[in-house]
Amino acid sequence: MTGLTVARLQVSHFRSHLGAVVVADGRPVAIHGPNGAGKTNLLEAVSLLSPGRGFRRAGPDDLVRRPEALGWRVFAEVTDGRALTEIVTGAEAGAARSVQIDGKAATQTALASILRVLWLVPAMDRLWIEGADGRRRFLDRATLSFVPDHAEATLRYDKAMRERNRLLKDGVRDPHWYAALEDAMAVAGAVVQGNRRTAVAALTAAQAGAATVFPTATLTLVDPADAEGADALRDAYARGRARDLAAGRTLSGPHRSDLEAIYADKGVAARDCSTGEQKALLISLILANARALAAATGRAPVLLLDEVAAHLDTARRAALYDEICALGAQAWMTGTERALFDTLGNRAQYLSVTDAGGTSTVTAEEVP
Numbered sequence: 045m046t047g048l049t050v051a052r053l054q055v056s057h058f059r060s061h062l063g064a065v066v067v068a069d070g071r072p073v074a075i076h077g078p079n080g081a082g083k084t085n086l087l088e089a090v091s092l093l094s095p096g097r098g099f100r101r102a103g104p105d106d107l108v109r110r111p112e113a114l115g116w117r118v119f120a121e122v123t124d125g126r127a128l129t130e131i132v133t134g135a136e137a138g139a140a141r142s143v144q145i146d147g148k149a150a151t152q153t154a155l156a157s158i159l160r161v162l163w164l165v166p167a168m169d170r171l172w173i174e175g176a177d178g179r180r181r182f183l184d185r186a187t188l189s190f191v192p193d194h195a196e197a198t199l200r201y202d203k204a205m206r207e208r209n210r211l212l213k214d215g216v217r218d219p220h221w222y223a224a225l226e227d228a229m230a231v232a233g234a235v236v237q238g239n240r241r242t243a244v245a246a247l248t249a250a251q252a253g254a255a256t257v258f259p260t261a262t263l264t265l266v267d268p269a270d271a272e273g274a275d276a277l278r279d280a281y282a283r284g285r286a287r288d289l290a291a292g293r294t295l296s297g298p299h300r301s302d303l304e305a306i307y308a309d310k311g312v313a314a315r316d317c318s319t320g321e322q323k324a325l326l327i328s329l330i331l332a333n334a335r336a337l338a339a340a341t342g343r344a345p346v347l348l349l350d351e352v353a354a355h356l357d358t359a360r361r362a363a364l365y366d367e368i369c370a371l372g373a374q375a376w377m378t379g380t381e382r383a384l385f386d387t388l389g390n391r392a393q394y395l396s397v398t399d400a401g402g403t404s405t406v407t408a409e410e411v412p
């Protein structure tokens with residue numbers, strides 16, 4: 045099976061990269077080089093080919109290469125094995141980020157139906173023990189991969205909620221002001237809830253009986269409002285108005301949902317597992333997500349695995365590579381040592397990234 049592929053990536057004035065070109069053939073891309081060389085920056089550029097602010101959640105001004113701060117650009121040719129699509133995203137100095145698909149201005153959300161991108165980055169190491177926000181974002185990214193319209197529904201929900209929060213903050217009590225906004229929140233919120241349930245069910249099914257060395261995570265979507273569907277949400281917002289007025293914001297709804305995971309073999313909650321076990325659960329979910337997408341769409345998603353190899357013992361690392369190759373996924377992986385990728389051999393292509401005086405250089409390596 046072939047996976048979705050970023051066949052060409054060209055970045056200019058992007059973080060530490062003045063200009064870099066990567067030509068890729070669909071095999072995993074193993075990127076090695078010293079700390080601070082600019083490896084993660086390349087993965088971040090790929091993460092911007094899907095809706096949202098990428099895996100560092102950076103604003104356009106953070107992405108621009110300093111000190112010049114002239115504006116940055118990421119150009120990519122992506123393919124599903126049949127059609128080639130050109131994506132350009134970037135921002136002029138001080139301006140908002142724009143997106144073009146095949147030369148035409150597009151919304152960020154439109155990227156969801158072109159490229160599915162999943163990532164695992166060191167910032168997610170504490171996902172199971174920190175606040176619900178990170179887990180919700182993780183779930184929403186998985187959800188977006190299954191339901192490209194999820195980004196739109198989330199935006200509609202957030203927009204209506206922001207307007208409702210403004211009323212609450214201003215102490216507006218007249219119910220008439222709230223009705224339309226709460227209706228919009230309820231309708232979009234029900235879609236968000238339904239999409240997330242679809243994703244949890246798909247991740248659960250993809251783990252059942254899978255040939256993997258990584259542990260199964262039993263997932264539960266927790267909704268503190270305990271209101272499901274548009275009617276129940278509409279009622280909950282109306283009932284919660286007095287409480288929300290006192291708080292000055294909306295206290296319950298899908299924007300407060302959480303994802304709970306249990307390390308199935310042990311019956312232990314993910315947050316109580318060891319650091320290595322927590323990471324293994326995340327890898328397992330990313331692989332399950334990729335398997336589910338490959339089965340549903342015929343194409344594995346692009347994976348961004350930042351510094352994942354270094355945290356695995358040799359056997360698990362080899363197993364991870366085997367699973368990625370079996371999926372046919374273009375996994376962009378980073379590591380400080382070339383040797384971390386040895387067991388991949390010529391199943392991957394290799395890039396070396398070095399830094400000289402704050403400017404990164406990317407060199408493609410020939411593998412005998």
Ligand SMILES: Nc1ncnc2c1ncn2[C@@H]1O[C@H](COP(=O)(O)OP(=O)(O)OP(=O)(O)O)[C@@H](O)[C@H]1O
Pocket residue numbers: 058059060061077078079080081082083084085086106107108109110111378380397402
């Ligand atoms: N906007 C920017 N302009 C110029 N340089 C930047 C910008 N943002 C980050 N950098 C530089 O990019 C470098 C970090 O790159 P990156 O995170 O890709 O490193 P890495 O190779 O993944 O390193 P590690 O192995 O330590 O994770 C740092 O030296 C940082 O100063």
